[in-house]
Amino acid sequence: MIVAVVGLGKVGHLYLRVLRSAGIKVISVDPRGHADHRDLDQALRRSVDVWVIACPTASHMPALAKLLAVEPASRVLVEKPICEPSQVDELRRLLARYPEASVLVSDAYSHSDAVARLRDQVVGSAAGLREISVDMSKNRTRDVELGRFVDHELGETAYEWTHMYRIASCIGGFDLATMPSLLEERANYRGRVLEIEFPDWSLRLSSGIDGEIVGARRPELYRGKNAKMVEVGSIPYSSEFRHRAIEVTFKDGVVAGVLFEPFYEEVPDYKNTHLYYVLDESGRTDTVEMRQNHFSDSSIAQIQSLHAGPAGQRSDLALTEIQVLVQTASLLAAAEVREEVS
């Protein structure tokens, strides 16, 4: 199998590394000089089994359109979000124009063992769900200053919200396709937390980009300086620490959760060391360390599915996701205006 990675930014390099580590032959495409090919035209002369589009979001659609124009049955993994909101019409037309093309949107947590374990706990719970909380916060001030990860249409919503919605959907067992109407009818954004009320449980999503951590926090489960950052709820400027926490509360008071990379820079393989925890009714805490590079496992699984699976595979939710992100961006922007006015 030969995989071509289009775009050698931070994420593109990540794909290069994990795919090569897995023994997969990879070629790269980027106008900057350090890639195998400077443009798609050159790369299209090669025999490629699966394409990975990891260039800036605004360029996803032109690249995808070029690929499909030359090879209508291309198999393509596109980084999230698949396109900018203003390109949704073109995306819809493109997917209709090339029914034999396989187009999946990257889902870095689709094969996360920790997420699967939480989902199993929810499925096996007799008590039932009370709340799911997902927080993905980072101090992105420096990134923004350097012009990295800047999305001009979706703003901060483009960063982690796709992941949070997908994780919540997986653990909560609800269809993400229902999210547009849920956001329309049952969502509130207050205190920088988006709350969505289901009939008998609630979902809380939050993502700070200025280092503030507003979601569920368990500083006692972190180590070293990370515990302190989480305790005060603030990630300093230029720190690469990311607070990524999922917490599920059951109706009997039991709490189960996952912390991704809680031992940041404190253990040798901190990037791939995660913590699963359960707090029982009496307050006793059980923890299990889980080691996995879920980005690598999920990416390779999606690429293998594209390669070995039938033609015409699709992330059916690609269009829904863009709609959900637009709605979220709108809710966040409206809340900002309210805060400024008050």
Add this chain to the structure above:
Amino acid sequence: MIGARRETRYVDHDPGREPVGLCVMLPGRVYPPGPALFFTTVSLLAHGWRVRQVWWEPPEVIVYDEQDYAWVADQLDLALDGFDGRVLVVAKSLGSLAAPVATQRAYESIWLTPLLTQAPIATALRDQPAQQLTVIGTADPFNDPAALAACSGATVEIPDADHLLEVPDGAVATAKVHVTIAEAVEDWLVGS
């Protein structure tokens, strides 16, 4: 409509005598009247054609569905502006989306790097009843050797030329490619 918010302008060239007809020159998406179209314009003027070069702002994303074909066909019609004499279409790349309408109306045509991987274009170039010249490189990702072999009229395949009609051996080699194309166009104009 895509075209409604985008601006198209024309650069008209007059042969200096009674024209034999009107040539509408449609560019590529990122290829305004570049070298291949420039030399073709020079030849056309020498052979008495009035040349209308179209400078357009195409959509950033080309899906190659009915909407895009219709947009290019509209560009052709707008450029023709009701002209009812002899018509020659010269098109590079994206401009080749005019092929179905050119074939339907039996317009004489010169196609530079047409998108042969697109079935409607390959079919149109196969079925074209009028005089036609097709030029494309072997290193052009839009080249489909079987579709090229099926094209009616004259065909020229340039070894190692990519979609910009550039070859890997540098400027002089690329200039020689353009000499080859200019000669092919001259020969075709003499014979047509």
